[in-house]
Amino acid sequence: xxxxxxxxxxxxxxxxxxxxxxxxxxxxxxxxxxxxxxxxxxxxxxxxxxxxxxxxxxxxxxxxxxxxxxxxxxxxxxxxxxxxxxxxxxxxxxxxxxxxxxxxxxxxxxxxxxxxxxxxxxxxxxxxxxxxxxxxxxxxxxxxxxxxxxxxxxxxxxxxxxxxxxxxxxxxxxxxxxxxxxxxxxxxxxxxxxxxxxxxxxxxxxxxxxxxxxxxxxxxxxxxxxxxxxxxxxxxxxxxxxxxxxxxxxxxxxxxxxxxxxxxxxxxxxxxxxxxxxxxxxxxxxxxxxxxxxxxxxxxxxxxxxxxxxxxxxxxxxxxxxxxxxxxxxxxxxxxxxxxxxxxxxxxxxxxxxxxxxxxxxxxxxxxxxxxxxxxxxxxxxxxxxxxxxxxxxxxxxxxxxxxxxxxxxxxxxxxxxxxxxxxxxxxxxxxxxxxxxxxxxxxxxxxxxxxxxxxxxxxxxxxxxxxxxxxxxxxxxxxxxxxxxxxxxxxxxxxxxxxxxxxxxxxxxxxxxxxxxxxxxxxxxxxxxxxxxxxxxxxxxxxxxxxxxxxxxxxxxxxxxxxxxxxxxxxxx
Numbered sequence: 001x002x003x004x005x006x007x008x009x010x011x012x013x014x015x016x017x018x019x020x021x022x023x024x025x026x027x028x029x030x031x032x033x034x035x036x037x038x039x040x041x042x043x044x045x046x047x048x049x050x051x052x053x054x055x056x057x058x059x060x061x062x063x064x065x066x067x068x069x070x071x072x073x074x075x076x077x078x079x080x081x082x083x084x085x086x087x088x089x090x091x092x093x094x095x096x097x098x099x100x101x102x103x104x105x106x107x108x109x110x111x112x113x114x115x116x117x118x119x120x121x122x123x124x125x126x127x128x129x130x131x132x133x134x135x136x137x138x139x140x141x142x143x144x145x146x147x148x149x150x151x152x153x154x155x156x157x158x159x160x161x162x163x164x165x166x167x168x169x170x171x172x173x174x175x176x177x178x179x180x181x182x183x184x185x186x187x188x189x190x191x192x193x194x195x196x197x198x199x200x201x202x203x204x205x206x207x208x209x210x211x212x213x214x215x216x217x218x219x220x221x222x223x224x225x226x227x228x229x230x231x232x233x234x235x236x237x238x239x240x241x242x243x244x245x246x247x248x249x250x251x252x253x254x255x256x257x258x259x260x261x262x263x264x265x266x267x268x269x270x271x272x273x274x275x276x277x278x279x280x281x282x283x284x285x286x287x288x289x290x291x292x293x294x295x296x297x298x299x300x301x302x303x304x305x306x307x308x309x310x311x312x313x314x315x316x317x318x319x320x321x322x323x324x325x326x327x328x329x330x331x332x333x334x335x336x337x338x339x340x341x342x343x344x345x346x347x348x349x350x351x352x353x354x355x356x357x358x359x360x361x362x363x364x365x366x367x368x369x370x371x372x373x374x375x376x377x378x379x380x381x382x383x384x385x386x387x388x389x390x391x392x393x394x395x396x397x398x399x400x401x402x403x404x405x406x407x408x409x410x411x412x413x414x415x416x417x418x419x420x421x422x423x424x425x426x427x428x429x430x431x432x433x434x435x436x437x438x439x440x441x442x443x444x445x446x447x448x449x450x451x452x453x454x455x456x457x458x459x460x461x462x463x464x465x466x467x468x469x470x471x472x473x474x475x476x477x478x479x480x481x482x483x484x485x486x487x488x489x490x491x492x493x494x495x496x497x498x499x500x501x502x503x504x505x506x507x508x509x510x511x512x513x514x515x516x517x518x519x520x521x522x523x524x525x526x527x528x529x530x531x532x533x534x535x536x537x538x539x540x541x542x543x544x545x546x547x548x549x550x551x552x553x554x555x556x557x558x559x560x561x562x563x564x565x566x567x568x569x570x571x572x573x574x
Contacts, residue, residue, distance in 0.1 A: 014140030019177030028074035096144035219254025230271030338553030340505035380412025517549030
């Protein structure tokens with residue numbers, strides 16, 4: 001049976017068909033749907049881990065014990081998982097271990113545009129890259145086979161376009177794969193220096209064998225066409241190449257590390273002009289040139305951003321085609337109407353504080369009119385940066401705060417808070433507790449009291465965690481109580497020690513409720529102070545200030561100067 005499937009869903013299906021037993025992840029767009037889909041299969045143990053490092057360690061443990069395991073994350077999540085990844089390359093596997101990583105060319109939902117292939121080169125692990133959903137499923141199954149055959153973790157790299165596009169997938173039955181026998185093996189799995197030195201040699205030999213063998217892998221294939229032009233490509237770029245240059249000869253690479261250099265040399269000799277088309281870093285191009293094979297690449301293609309068929313035609317043929325998308329009006333991202341974070345950032349902006357931000361939907365607090373965020377780097381960095389502010393300037397703590405989400409705090413904010421207490425910092429941290437992992441689609445985490453399968457479990461108490469690491473000042477505030485929020489911030493900023501304010505209110509999208517909404521009455525003075533909230537339900541139109549009742553959630557944050565009445569559905573006013 002064939003089914004139209006999202007790329008991420010196809011990866012999950014491939015893992016299930018391959019007999020995977022354990023799936024772990026930390027949610028991160030565009031990889032989140034892989035583990036969400038796997039959680040639907042009863043045969044697979046699935047979990048949301050506190051962070052990507054733990055997720056990979058769970059996968060490594062399952063693999064060593066003999067089960068097939070898949071670990072999913074986005075590209076920046078792989079940074080967090082690099083510590084176990086680099087050593088897992090040395091230990092190798094028992095049961096197959098696949099790491100599904102989603103890169104984000106053009107930075108649709110990330111803080112950078114890094115290329116996972118470069119990490120894989122450094123970690124010395126192979127990388128498969130599918131070009132559509134059908135290949136996503138098949139390459140996942142192949143990745144498990146290669147993992148066990150070559151005794152290595154395997155990275156399955158997808159990009160946003162492949163992860164979130166749909167194509168037809170041939171569904172097959174699950175092949176139950178019994179756990180491999182576990183045998184205690186200190187030389188293999190205990191990476192102290194003496195063992196690691198030996199294993200490094202093994203890794204180098206393994207990668208050379210993979211490179212040699214990949215010349216005959218079916219996923220690396222030559223598609224013969226016009227001998228005047230040859231394109232080397234992989235992943236989603238392959239689809240753009242086939243659309244833009246249908247007559248060109250193509251070398252489609254399914255394994256992008258290590259590369260099949262004999263096959264590449266053969267292909268390059270068969271065409272007059274050979275071009276490497278790849279998004280982001282010149283990974284393939286650099287290695288091919290290092291092997292003495294003449295190719296073009298980043299001399300004609302950009303190093304930044306996502307490719308398209310139009311871009312390839314323009315770069316290779318010099319043809320430029322106007323895109324209608326360029327004339328589409330911009331729609332700036334904003335916090336949802338009724339978002340519990342809005343009140344916090346409104347107060348922070350009002351007090352003109354320096355705000356060290358973090359990764360989450362609350363990063364939108366940086367967007368005007370709130371405009372209340374000074375720096376955002378990575379998960380958990382807000383706490384560490386606040387410490388840095390304090391140590392660099394003894395007066396900084398009086399007008400600086402760190403903001404961090406509940407899921408992000410658990411991910412990597414706790415260690416920063418320990419540092420703050422241990423090293424006697426003077427910082428104020430605001431934990432934005434909206435009771436979910438909001439930015440990636442409302443996944444559970446340890447403080448929600450629910451597992452990935454929505455089963456009840458222990459609910460981590462954030463107040464107790466903060467007190468347990470030694471924070472002397474901890475309080476919980478409803479962020480929609482602007483007066484209480486402002487008073488709490490002023491009090492804690494005045495203290496010469498660590499303070500934590502937990503701004504606790506559920507994400508408005510978790511509340512399944514029909515709202516009546518508010519409207520502006522005739523007493524509105526048109527001062528436009530309400531616009532400082534940045535609420536998308538408040539509209540500054542040609543007829544003055546109005547409220548879109550279809551968006552209004554009656555959060556009550558509208559300033560006192562805004563004259564409002566409750567709206568009754570059906571057009572009646574009460």
